[in-house]
Amino acid sequence: MLEYLETIFPSEALAILAFSFIPLTIILIYALFAIWLERKVSAHMQGRLGPMRVGGWHGWAQTIADLLKMIQKEDIVPANADRFLFKMAPFIAFAASYGAFVAIPLSSEFLGSHFDVGIFYIIAITSILSLSIIMAGWASNNKWSLLGAMRTAAQTVSYEVPVIATILSVITVTGTLNLMEVTELQSGNAFLGFLPNWMIFHSPFMVIAFVLFFIAMLAEAHRVPFDLPESESELVGGYQTEYSGMRWGIFMLTEYADMLLLSLVAATLFFGGWNSPFGSFMDGPVWGAFWMLLKGMIFVFIMMWLRWTLPRLRVDQLMNLCWKYLIPLSFVNLVLIALWEMIF
Amino acid sequence: MTTVKQKAPEVSLSPPVEAGNGLKTQEMVVNMGPQHPSTHGVLRVELTLDGEIVVAAKPHIGYLHRCFEKHSEEMNDYTKVIPYVDRMDYVAAMNNEHGFAVAMERMMDIQVNDRVEYIRIIMAELQRIASHLLALGTFGLDIGAFTPFLHCFIHREKILDIFEKASGARLLYNYIWVGGLMNDVPPDFKKDTHEFVKYFRPQIKELNDLLSYNKIFVDRTANVGVLPGKVAINYGVSGPSLRGSGVKWDLRRDDPYSIYDRFDFDVIVGDGSMGTLGDCWDRYMVRVWEMEESLKIIEQALDQMPDEGDVHESLPKKIRPPAGEIYDRTETPRGELGYYIISDKKSSPYRIKARAPSFVNLSVVPAISIGAMVADMVAIIGSVDIVLGEVDR
Amino acid sequence: MGVTWRHLFRPAVTVQYPEERDVLPERVRMKLDVNIDDCIGCRLCERACPVDCIEIGTIKSTDDDDLGETSTGHKKKLWVNQFDIDLAKCCYCELCVHPCPTDCIFMVPDYEYSVYDRDNLLFSFSDMTPEQIEEAQAKLEKEEEEKRRKKEEARLAKKKKAEEKKEGGSEDDGGSKASAGAGKSDASTNADADAAKEARRAEREARRAARKAEREAKKKSDS
Numbered sequence: 001m002l003e004y005l006e007t008i009f010p011s012e013a014l015a016i017l018a019f020s021f022i023p024l025t026i027i028l029i030y031a032l033f034a035i036w037l038e039r040k041v042s043a044h045m046q047g048r049l050g051p052m053r054v055g056g057w058h059g060w061a062q063t064i065a066d067l068l069k070m071i072q073k074e075d076i077v078p079a080n081a082d083r084f085l086f087k088m089a090p091f092i093a094f095a096a097s098y099g100a101f102v103a104i105p106l107s108s109e110f111l112g113s114h115f116d117v118g119i120f121y122i123i124a125i126t127s128i129l130s131l132s133i134i135m136a137g138w139a140s141n142n143k144w145s146l147l148g149a150m151r152t153a154a155q156t157v158s159y160e161v162p163v164i165a166t167i168l169s170v171i172t173v174t175g176t177l178n179l180m181e182v183t184e185l186q187s188g189n190a191f192l193g194f195l196p197n198w199m200i201f202h203s204p205f206m207v208i209a210f211v212l213f214f215i216a217m218l219a220e221a222h223r224v225p226f227d228l229p230e231s232e233s234e235l236v237g238g239y240q241t242e243y244s245g246m247r248w249g250i251f252m253l254t255e256y257a258d259m260l261l262l263s264l265v266a267a268t269l270f271f272g273g274w275n276s277p278f279g280s281f282m283d284g285p286v287w288g289a290f291w292m293l294l295k296g297m298i299f300v301f302i303m304m305w306l307r308w309t310l311p312r313l314r315v316d317q318l319m320n321l322c323w324k325y326l327i328p329l330s331f332v333n334l335v336l337i338a339l340w341e342m343i344f
Numbered sequence: 345m346t347t348v349k350q351k352a353p354e355v356s357l358s359p360p361v362e363a364g365n366g367l368k369t370q371e372m373v374v375n376m377g378p379q380h381p382s383t384h385g386v387l388r389v390e391l392t393l394d395g396e397i398v399v400a401a402k403p404h405i406g407y408l409h410r411c412f413e414k415h416s417e418e419m420n421d422y423t424k425v426i427p428y429v430d431r432m433d434y435v436a437a438m439n440n441e442h443g444f445a446v447a448m449e450r451m452m453d454i455q456v457n458d459r460v461e462y463i464r465i466i467m468a469e470l471q472r473i474a475s476h477l478l479a480l481g482t483f484g485l486d487i488g489a490f491t492p493f494l495h496c497f498i499h500r501e502k503i504l505d506i507f508e509k510a511s512g513a514r515l516l517y518n519y520i521w522v523g524g525l526m527n528d529v530p531p532d533f534k535k536d537t538h539e540f541v542k543y544f545r546p547q548i549k550e551l552n553d554l555l556s557y558n559k560i561f562v563d564r565t566a567n568v569g570v571l572p573g574k575v576a577i578n579y580g581v582s583g584p585s586l587r588g589s590g591v592k593w594d595l596r597r598d599d600p601y602s603i604y605d606r607f608d609f610d611v612i613v614g615d616g617s618m619g620t621l622g623d624c625w626d627r628y629m630v631r632v633w634e635m636e637e638s639l640k641i642i643e644q645a646l647d648q649m650p651d652e653g654d655v656h657e658s659l660p661k662k663i664r665p666p667a668g669e670i671y672d673r674t675e676t677p678r679g680e681l682g683y684y685i686i687s688d689k690k691s692s693p694y695r696i697k698a699r700a701p702s703f704v705n706l707s708v709v710p711a712i713s714i715g716a717m718v719a720d721m722v723a724i725i726g727s728v729d730i731v732l733g734e735v736d737r
Numbered sequence: 738m739g740v741t742w743r744h745l746f747r748p749a750v751t752v753q754y755p756e757e758r759d760v761l762p763e764r765v766r767m768k769l770d771v772n773i774d775d776c777i778g779c780r781l782c783e784r785a786c787p788v789d790c791i792e793i794g795t796i797k798s799t800d801d802d803d804l805g806e807t808s809t810g811h812k813k814k815l816w817v818n819q820f821d822i823d824l825a826k827c828c829y830c831e832l833c834v835h836p837c838p839t840d841c842i843f844m845v846p847d848y849e850y851s852v853y854d855r856d857n858l859l860f861s862f863s864d865m866t867p868e869q870i871e872e873a874q875a876k877l878e879k880e881e882e883e884k885r886r887k888k889e890e891a892r893l894a895k896k897k898k899a900e901e902k903k904e905g906g907s908e909d910d911g912g913s914k915a916s917a918g919a920g921k922s923d924a925s926t927n928a929d930a931d932a933a934k935e936a937r938r939a940e941r942e943a944r945r946a947a948r949k950a951e952r953e954a955k956k957k958s959d960s
Contacts, residue, residue, distance in 0.1 A: 041745070042490070042491075043749070044744070044745050044746075044749060045491055045741045045744045045745050046490070046491050046494035046495065046744070047494060047495065047498050047744060047747065047749055047750045047751075048494065048749055048750070048751050049749045049751045049753070052753065224488065225488070225560055227488075305738070305741060305742070306738075307490075308490055308491050308741055309489075309491060309554070309738050309740070309741045310488075310489065310558065310560055311484065311487040311488040311489035311555070311558065311560050311561045311564060312487060312488025312489075312560070312564075313560055313563070313564075314563075314564060314717065314719045314720070315396075315717075315719065316396075316717070317563055317564075419787055420784070421784075421785070423785075423832065424785065424786075424787040424832060425787075426830075427787050427828050427830040427832070428787065491741055491744075495744070498750055501750070508761070508762055508764075508765060509762040509764065510764075511764070512762075512764040512765050512766040512831065512844065513765075513766050513829065516828075516829075516830075518830040518831060518832065526831070526835070527764070530762070530764070550740055553739070553740050554740040554741070
C-alpha cells in the first residue's frame with residue numbers, strides 16, 4: 001500500500017502522511033456509522049424506530065447532524081480548571097486509541113509498521129487512555145469528575161491484566177508478537193479438514209480464553225456492564241461532566257475507536273484477521289480488508305447488543321469480578337493452553 | 345431592594361478521624377438534588393458519606409406541593425374534588441379516585457349497583473398493573489438496564505388505550521365518581537380487556553427472563569436496603585414494600601372494601617430467596633407477582649360482571665354528606681391510601697386529608713440506607729417506589 | 738440476551754407522527770368546543786369547572802326579542818355576550834360537559850393547537866359583535882327604564898288618587914259619587930288589601946312562633 005502511494009505522491013513524506021491518514025479515515029467513517037447503528041439497534045431492540053428522518057432513508061445522516069451541532073457549541077472551560085490539561089485530555093485519549101491502529105493489519109498489504117512487538121505495543125499505548133482519563137477528571141476541578149476518573153482508572157488498569165493474560169495464551173501458540181505473522185499463521189483450512197485455521201478452533205481452552213478476553217475487553221472499552229465511568233447516571237457524569245461540544249465529541253470518538261480497536265484485535269488474534277473463512281475463495285488484499293472490518297463489526301454489534309440487555313455492575317462488584325474471577329481464571333487458562341501446546 | 349445575607353445552615357459532621365499514616369478523613373455531605381436522572385420526581389436526598397458508604401440520608405420534600413387539600417375546600421361540589429384527587433398519585437389515578445369514592449359512599453350511605461363495582465375493580469386492577477409496570481421499568485433504568493423500561497411502557501400503552509376508550513383520557517381520568525362512574529364503558533371493553541390479559545401473561549415471563557433473574561441485577565439488588573418486617577410495621581410502611589419484608593398484610597384481603605371479598609387471589613409476600621428477606625429484590629419481585637394476581641382478579645371480574653345496570657343510578661343529585669368525619673382506606677399500588685374527610689353539611693368539604701402511602705414509605709429510606717453505597721441509594725429509592733405527587737400532594 | 742435478540746426482529750410500535758397518526762377513540766378529551774347557538778346562558782358549566790377556566794357573561798333579553806330555540810328545544814332567554822374558556826387553565830376533566838342541558842359544550846379530538854403565547858389559548862365563543870352587545874344592553878336598559886317609569890307613574894297615580902279621595906270624599910257626595918264611589922272602592926280595595934296584608938303578617942308571626950316553640954320543646958325532650 002505504501003509503495004502504491006509513493007508512486008502517486010511526489011515526496012515520500014507526503015506519501016507516509018497520506019498512509020497514516022487511512023486509519024483515521026476508517027475510524028471517522030466507522031464512528032459515523034457505528035453511532036447510527038447503535039441508535040438503530042437499541043431502538044429496534046426496544047420496539048422503537050431510532051433516527052428516521054435526517055438524510056432520508058432511516059436517518060443515516062443523523063450522526064453528521066449531531067457532529068455539526070457539537071462543533072457549533074460553546075467551548076466552555078471551567079473557571080478554576082487546569083486549562084492546559086483540560087484541553088489536552090481528549091486529544092491524548094484519541095491519540096492513544098489512534099496510535100494503536102498502526103499495529104493492526106487491515107489486510108495482507110496494509111500494515112502501518114511491520115515491527116515485531118505489535119500486540120505488546122497495542123497494550124502499552126492503550127494504557128495512555130487511563131492516563132488521559134485521570135487528566136480529564138483532575139483538570140475539571142470537580143469533586144465528582146475526580147471521583148469518577150479515579151474509579152475509571154482503577155477499572156482500566158485492573159482489567160488490563162486479564163487482557164494481557166488471554167493475549168499471552170494466544171502468543172504461546174503463535175510464538176510471535178507481530179500481528180501480521182499471527183494472521184498469516186491462521187490462513188488456510190487445515191484444521192479438521194474444513195474448518196479454517198483460526199486460533200479459536202485450536203483447542204477448547206482457546207474458546208475460554210476468547211470469552212475471558214471479550215469480557216475484559218468490554219471493561220477496557222467502558223461498555224455496559226462496566227460503564228460506570230461514562231454513564232454515572234446514578235449521581236453525575238463521571239470524568240466527562242465538564243466537557244461540552246467538540247471536546248466531548250472527541251471523547252465519544254475515542255470510545256468508539258477503542259471499541260473498534262479491541263474488536264479488530266479480537267478478530268486478529270482469535271478469528272483469523274483478514275483471512276477469509278472459505279479458504280481461497282474471496283481471498284486477496286481488498287477482500288482481506290473487507291473480512292477484517294466485517295469481523296470487527298460483528299464484535300461491535302455484540303457489544304452493542306450486550307449494552308442494551310444487561311444492567312450495570314457496581315464498582316466494587318466490578319473489581320471483585322476482575323480480581324477474584326477473571327485474573328485467576330485467565331492465568332489458569334494460560335497454563336492449560338501452554339500444556340496443550342506442549343502435548344499436541 | 346436589599347437582600348439579607350443568609351447564614352449557611354449548620355451541618356453537623358462528625359469530627360475528622362485519624363486514619364493512620366497521618367491522614368485525616370472526614371465525612372462528606374452531598375446532595376442527590378431535586379433533579380436527578382432516576383425518574384421518581386423532585387426529591388432531594390441529603391447524603392452524608394464516609395468515602396463511598398452512606399452514613400446518613402435525609403430526604404427533603406415539598407418541591408411538588410400543590411395545596412390539593414386546601415383547594416378542595418373551596419370546591420362547591422365534591423365531584424369537583426375528583427380531578428384534584430387524580431393528580432395526587434398521577435401514576436395510579438384510578439386507585440386514588442376509587443379510594444375517595446369508597447370513603448364518600450360510606451359517609452353518605454350510598455350503595456352502588458354491581459355493574460359499577462365490577463367496572464371499578466377492573467379499572468383499579470388494570471391501573472395497578474400499569475403502575476407496577478412503571479415502577480419496574482424505572483427501577484431497571486436506575487440499575488442500568490435500559491431495555492426493560494421500554495418494554496414495560498409498551499405494555500402500559502395497551503392499558504392506557506383501554507382507559508382512553510372508556511374515559512377519554514390516558515393518565516388522569518376523572519372517571520370514578522361518588523355514587524357511580526362518569527359514563528359507562530364502551531361496548532368493546534370486555535373484548536379489549538380479555539385480549540390484554542391474554543397478551544400480558546407471557547410478557548411477565550419475558551420480563552423475568554430479561555431482568556428479574558439476571559445475575560447482575562440480582563447482585564445489585566439482593567441484600568441491599570434490607571427492611572426487616574418489624575421495622576416496616578413500626579414506620580407504618582404499607583403496600584408491596586411491606587409485603588416484601590414478609591408481612592402478609594393486604595387491605596384487599598384483611599379489610600375488604602368494595603367487592604374484593606368475592607374474588608380469589610393470593611397475597612404475595614417476599615421470601616428472601618435471592619438474599620435477605622426484605623431487600624430490594626424482594627420488593628421488586630412482589631410487584632412482579634402482584635401483576636399476575638391482578639390478572640387473576642381481572643379475569644374473575646370479567647366473568648362475573650353483569651351486563652345490565654345503569655352506572656348513573658346512584659349518582660346523588662347534590663352531594664351533601666351529613667356532618668361528621670370519616671377515615672377510609674384502600675390499597676393502591678403503593679400502599680394504604682386513606683382519606684380523612686370532615687364535612688359540615690355544606691356542599692364543599694370542610695377538610696380532606698389524604699394519608700399518602702408514598703409519604704410514609706419514604707420515611708423508612710433513611711433507616712434502611714445506612715451502610716449502603718452511593719450506587720445503592722438509587723436502588724433503594726427505586727424499590728420503595730415513591731411518587732412525589734403523592735408525597736407532596 | 739435472547740429476549741433482546743428476538744425483539745430486534747419484531748416490528749416497532751412507534752407511530753411516525755405526523756405522517757401517521759393514531760386513530761383516537763371517540764370519547765377522547767382533547768379540546769373544548771362550544772356551539773354558541775345552543776347556549777342558553779345557564780352557567781352550569783361555569784359552576785362545574787374545578788379550576789374556574791370558563792367565564793360567561795349574559796344579558797337578559799327584552800320581552801319583544803325572540804332569540805329562538807336551541808336545537809334541543811329549549812327556549813333561549815338570555816343573550817350570551819361573553820363565553821371565554823381559558824384552555825391554558827383547563828384540566829380537561831369534562832366536568833363542564835355533563836351538566837349542560839343543551840349539550841352545547843363538548844370535547845373535540847383536536848390536539849394540534851399549540852400556540853407560542855399562552856394568552857392565545859383564551860378562546861372566545863360568543864359571536865355577538867360589540868354593536869350587538871351595545872344594542873342588547875341599550876334595549877334592556879330602555880325596557881327597565883320603561884318598567885321603572887311605569888311603576889313610578891302607577892305609584893304616583895295611586896298616591897294622587899288616595900289624596901284626592903281624602904279631600905273630595907267628605908265634600909261632594911253626589912257630583913263626585915262616581916268618582917267617590919270609584920275612590921271609595923279604590924280606598925276600600927286599598928283598605929282591604931292593607932287589612933289582608935296585616936292578616937297575613939299576623940299569621941306568619943304566629944306560625945314562626947309555633948315552630949320556635951316546637952324546636953324548644955324538641956330540644957328539651959332530646960336533652
